[in-house]
Amino acid sequence: MNTHLQHQINQWLNNDPDPKTRSQLQILIDTNNEAELTTRFSGRLAFGTAGLRGEVGVGPMAMNRLVIRQTTAGLGAYLLDQIDNAAERGVVIGYDGRHDSLSFAHDAASVLTAMGITVRLTHKVAATPLVAFGVKHFKAAAGIVVTASHNPPQYNGYKVYWENGAQIIPPHDSGIAAQIARAATQANPFLDLDDAISQQKLTWLQDDFYQTYRQGVFDAKELQQRSGQDNVSLAYTAMHGVGADMAEAVLKDAGFTQVYSVMVQREPDGDFPTVNFPNPEEKGAMDLVIAEAKKHNATLACANDPDADRFAVAVRTEDGQYKMLTGDQVGVLFGHYLLSHAPKNQRLTGTTIVSSSLLSKIATEFGTQSYTTLTGFKWLMNVGIAKNQADNQFLFAYEEALGYTIGNLVWDKDGLSALVAFAQLTAELTSQGQTIWDRLEQIYRQHGFHLNAQVSIALKADTPNIGAYLREHPPLKIGEYPVVSTDDLKSLQRTAADGSKQSIDLPSSDVLIYALEGGARVIVRPSGTEPKIKCYYEVVETMMPTDTWASAQERAQQAMTTFIESHQASLPS
The missing domain is CATH 3.40.120.10 (Alpha-D-Glucose-1,6-Bisphosphate, subunit A, domain 3)
Structure with a gap:
């Protein structure tokens, strides 16, 4: 030695x-x-x-x-x-x-x-x-x-x-x-x-501090929807983490009495014995809470991750099954719901570059603009604080990885206030004779069916530097979609198809964003630590009057599959 x-x-x-x-x-x-x-x-x-x-x-x-x-x-x-x-x-x-x-x-x-x-x-x-x-x-x-x-x-x-x-x-x-x-x-x-x-x-x-936070959730002006709670039942899991006591308390305060906790996952347990991976996004992690929801025919199956800063939900479908919403779908539902109730001086919303572009379209519908940051709540919140003005107060921010901030009780993602807000949104829709699925479909009919996917691509050890390659060989077309503009967040320049350039106001980062005709988008993030890249894809399909949710989704899914295949085929192997 x-x-x-x-x-x-x-x-x-x-x-x-x-x-x-x-x-x-x-x-x-x-x-x-x-x-x-x-x-x-x-x-x-x-x-x-x-x-x-x-x-x-x-x-x-x-x-x-x-x-x-x-x-x-x-x-x-x-x-x-x-x-x-x-x-x-x-x-x-x-x-x-x-x-x-x-x-x-x-x-x-x-x-x-x-x-x-x-x-x-x-x-x-x-x-x-x-x-x-x-x-x-x-x-x-x-x-x-x-x-x-x-x-x-x-x-x-x-x-x-x-x-x-x-x-x-x-x-x-x-x-x-x-x-x-x-x-x-x-x-x-x-x-x-x-x-x-x-x-x-x-x-x-001591406990009085925990109660002060609890009171803060109860008093938050964004969480005052106080009717129709009897129409909503929900199963809940803390996923062997620390969320259960507070989650149950804030739901009870908000008037939700039909709450069924998954008891074997309720208490903190550092071994996480019933899940392979204590992340609600992982396959199988939501199985027990969905089983609990089925037992009670509950409207929602909800989860926090183990430190309760993230929120996940599966929603009952017409045939009595449960389907997970993506982080983008929850974010879009929250954006629409909160903007429709917010006072005129509280319209500030934000999301990240890799999250759905749909929030920005909804913000425009409500006469405002949402901001976009690099990935991570550190950026979403620091920018939100900087932009928070008396006549344009912070309302909401989210990222696709199940993180949501509602109002300014905390300047970080909060899975507990998000849980209350989602229950309240569901109660409001139920009292109008609607479901979560109905509301999503209305949003998609207005703005297009947005489908997002993320793919990590492992590269061979001798593959040339992918970021440098793409900068030297800028694509004019990806699949069937012509490139409208390319954002290079390393040089902080946007280059349009005609070659004109404008600067981008973000911190520098090794990311390339391709905006394509028809609203499609590809984001490429080379990994700084290993031979792989992360690609984020978005396709937007116009919903025709003859379309059902299923037909629009199928078309978007086909477009996405072709899109990913053609993009990956264009990368150096």
């Missing part, structure tokens, strides 16, 4: 506070597993705009108590440097139900309080939206949530909110990362939680 690696390992053993990971490391040393040791000490788990996320394990490339302490020391130093009164304003900390989340959250609190920073720490597990709410509510300098959201059981994560209540964006990510690198070479400050309490540096967020 080389001396540099030996030195790193010895340093780690001297500083790691966790007997479990110390003994795991000792086993690797005793068995002389140099390959594994080299991998585990090959770098550091990167801190980015999503904070940290990785598998729990030994060494700086994994999530563990020492990495959490070093990360928190770096974050604390950055806050003290960047934010006035950061120590007094403090940090809100919450955590999910994964196995190590409580100890990670408590370690973070001990480090920050030792640095003189006040901490408000949830006294039990909390849904991610509650921490985002807490940052805003207490006007804190920052927030931390220990969560790996819907990742597999072996993962954990560390998500940071800035003082504005939204997730961090550049330059804060790299600024924090630089401070973490510095903190990793030093002894980390640490204060026992009992001492932090006696020094008045730590406050436990």
Whole structure:
């Protein structure tokens, strides 16, 4: 073993506070597993705009108590440097139900309080939206949530909110990362939680805090639809996460009494025993909640992901089966519903470049414009906050990966308020003798049947750089659709078919967007880390008076299949 690696390992053993990971490391040393040791000490788990996320394990490339302490020391130093009164304003900390989340959250609190920073720490597990709410509510300098959201059981994560209540964006990510690198070479400050309490540096967020969020949902002006609740029944699952208590409470407050929780998935369980993958988008993850809905012939089968910031729904069909709505369909339904009720001075809506273009058409129908950002709620919310004006207040934003923000209770996606809003939207339609499917069809008849698909394409190791290739060989046609314009988000230029150019107001990103005749669209995102690209496709089919939903969908599906095949055939292999 080389001396540099030996030195790193010895340093780690001297500083790691966790007997479990110390003994795991000792086993690797005793068995002389140099390959594994080299991998585990090959770098550091990167801190980015999503904070940290990785598998729990030994060494700086994994999530563990020492990495959490070093990360928190770096974050604390950055806050003290960047934010006035950061120590007094403090940090809100919450955590999910994964196995190590409580100890990670408590370690973070001990480090920050030792640095003189006040901490408000949830006294039990909390849904991610509650921490985002807490940052805003207490006007804190920052927030931390220990969560790996819907990742597999072996993962954990560390998500940071800035003082504005939204997730961090550049330059804060790299600024924090630089401070973490510095903190990793030093002894980390640490204060026992009992001492932090006696020094008045730590406050436990007790049940009254949870009730304040609950009251916020009840009072939200966007969630005041208060009739027809008796016509809506719903099955609900927390997917072994932390959402159940609050989800049931806010639904009850809103007058929904026919709520049937999937009991085997109701309590937090870091093993996620009944699902292969605790993500409502994954095949099979919704099976138990759909079975519960069938048992009661419920209108809706609803789910939150394990940290309850995302919302998924399957809706009963005419034949008594249940069909999942896509994130885009839920987003479009919300956009239409909220805009139809919103006051004139609250019309600000937004979505991301890879989500359906249909929201922008609905916004235009209501006499306003929606904004578009790069992928991720960090962008949706920071732009939303910047654009939020007295005469054009924020109303709604969504991304296709099941994330929705309704109103300004939190500046992040919130699966709990979305659950209430969707139940209210369903109740309103039911009282008008309509279903969710009827409303979607009306929207499609007006604006076209929008179908979206996402495909990841694995490339051969020797495939030329796909982004560079496409920039050097710009397509004039994709399938049967001529290219109307190309947006290159790297150079931030839009090039029209006639060669004219205009600039794009977004942060630079390695993304190409092709707008095609007939409303179709292709977005290509080369992966920065592996030989693959992600492609996002949208086709729009005009619905004829003779069309049914089924015939329009079939035509769109055929167009999509041909479209994807012809696009992929045009890429270098």
